[in-house]
Amino acid sequence: MGIIAFLVIGLLAGLIARALMPGNQSMGLIATTLLGVAGSFVGGFIGSLFRSDGRIFDLHPSGLLFSVLGAMLVLLLVGMAGRRRRVHV
Structure with a gap:
């Protein structure tokens, strides 16, 4: 997959994940975009855990779905880490 397609899919996944969270x-x-990537x-x-060939970088029909789920997981983890660092006065 080309870098441009990877960035576009990352942008779409990041936008959808932010809209759903x-x-x-x-x-x-x-x-x-970095969140989506x-x-x-x-x-x-x-997704590679559910496939028998274990290839991560191939383009699959479920790729956008797993990208959105992965972006939501990253967003959740970043949000949890940010809450711990804040000091409440």
């Missing part, structure tokens, strides 16, 4: 995520376009890696890894 409750709360306010103050991210720009680049951060949303990270979600694609996580989702690709999760």
Whole structure:
């Protein structure tokens, strides 16, 4: 898969994940794309666990679904880590 297609799928996955997750995520376009790309890696890894060939970087019909689920997981983990660092006065 080309880098442009990977970035476009990452952007779509990041936008969908941010729309589905409750709360306010103050991210720009680049951060949303990076979130989607990270979600694609996580989702690709999760998807490869269910496939017999174990290939992570292939384009599959369920790739966007697993990318969105991976991006939601990354967004949840980042949100949990951010809550622990905040100091309440």
